[in-house]
Amino acid sequence: MTTTAAEVTTPPGAPEQKSRSKVRGGGLGRYILIRFLLIFPTVFILVTLVFLLMRTIGDPITASLGGRLNAEQLQERIHAAGYDRPVIVQYVEYLGQIFTGNFGTTISDNRPISTVLLTYGGATLELAVYALIVAFIVGIPLGMLAAYLRDRWPDAVLRVLAILFYATPVFFAGLLLKLVFGVWLGVLPIAGRATTSTELQMQLLPNKTGIYLIDALQIGDPAIIGDVLSHAVLPAIALGLLTAGVFLRLVRTNVIGTLSADYVDAARSRGVSEFRLVRKHAYKPALIPIITVIGLQIALLLGGAVLTETTFEWKGLGFMLAQYLSARDFVAVQGIVALLAVIVAITNFIVDIVAALIDPRVRY
Known part of the structure; x- marks a missing residue:
């Protein structure tokens, strides 16, 4: 009995293996498509909720400038901004602006919100990365140690420690860190992202990014790099311990x-x-499981960044959000929260894809 070339090059079961590979590829492709499409309703729901909540307090002009302008001036500003139109008309127009990348203009300082996002977004991103590094360094080794010493007294101590990490308010942890390392020991700065002289040198960079560590590396001065990192230690620990408890x-x-x-x-x-x-x-x-929950932890970090940045005067989006809330500038608040919603949705999408590539069970 002769054997053809096709029979030699194609072993038995090959069509079945090919079919299985198609199924696997189809499963991953379908999963990516579904997760991508879910970004839009997620952002839509969050943006809608923020818009409606902001409108429950009335028009933003009155909320922000009600005590500084007379009734006639208020009406002129309200009419110019279109806040005297039906809410549904404002909502449709706002959605159109969001899809074109226009998040509006702040009322208190008359700046495009996109400019605010570009100016202060790098600081929040930098702090979130630092906090994640702290969470990995603290949470993963301690979690492995707790598993190795399971059901012994060190395991019980570490489990209680994880609960304390997660349950302690970020601002309280920040105040304690400032008190111990900034006031009592005097070894770390307690406010700002860098000293004034360092910030002035960074402003002169032609390609400044707003992420101080990258800008410091561009300058190449070890003293400036050390200054930037020393200012980041306490905020990163205060925010990172929150997530470290979850990882542990x-x-x-x-x-x-x-x-x-x-x-x-x-x-x-x-x-x-x-x-x-x-x-x-x-x-x-x-x-x-750590990879699968990173997306959720990004949302937690961004929420905690508001308190952390306010506590340490770390001028990022969280710090500015608190300032605009104090000024009752709800147009700015609405724009910043909408952008954070987009960031969280996209981050969750990326994390889900990475998890599906690592663990094929996730995609089914």
């Missing part, structure tokens, strides 16, 4: 679950030490 409990739970798997039992029966089992076999599977 997640890693502990998933490492303990992995240690009860059959392949771990087989390795244990061969005499592999418990520490090596935690470090080699249970570590990576425990990171998958």
Whole structure:
């Protein structure tokens, strides 16, 4: 019996394998498409809620300038801004502006909100990255240690510590850190993103990014880099510990679950030490849930950034949001919150895709 070239090059079962690969690819593609399409209703709902909540207090002009202008001047400003039109008309116009990237103009200082976002957005992004680094450095090793020492007194202490990290208000943690390291020990600055001299040098950069660490690296002076990093330590710890508590409990739970798997039992029966089992076999599977919740933690970090930036006078979007709330400038508040909603939705989409690529079970 002769064998054809097609039979040699195509082993039995190849059509079935090809079909399975198509299914897998289709599953991932379908998952990405669905997650991408979900961005739009998510942003739409959040923007709508913010718009309606802002309108429950009346028109923004009266809320912001009611005590500084007389009735005639107020009416002129209200009419010029279109706030005397029906709410549904304002809502449709606002949605159109959002889709074109126009978030409006602030009432208190008459600046385009897009300019505010570009000016202060880098500071909030930088703080969020620092806080995530702190959360990873603190939460993951402590979670692995708690799993390794499970059901012993260090495990109980670490679990209580995780609850304290998560439950302690960010502003309270920030005040304690300022008191201990800034006032009592005097080793770290307690306010601002850098000293005045450093900020003046950064303003002279032709390609400044607004992210101080990148700008400091462009200058290349170790003293300036150290100044920027020293100002970031306390805000990053105050905000990062909030997420570190979540990571600690997640890693502990998933490492303990992995240690009860059959392949771990087989390795244990061969005499592999418990520490090596935690470090080699249970570590990576425990990171998958961390990746899946990073999107949610970004929202938590952005919410905590308002209090952290206000506590440390870290001039980012959270700091400006608090200032505009104090000035009752609800147009600016509306624009900043809308942008944060878009950032959170896109971040969740990216994290979901990464999680689906790492763990195929996520996509089904």
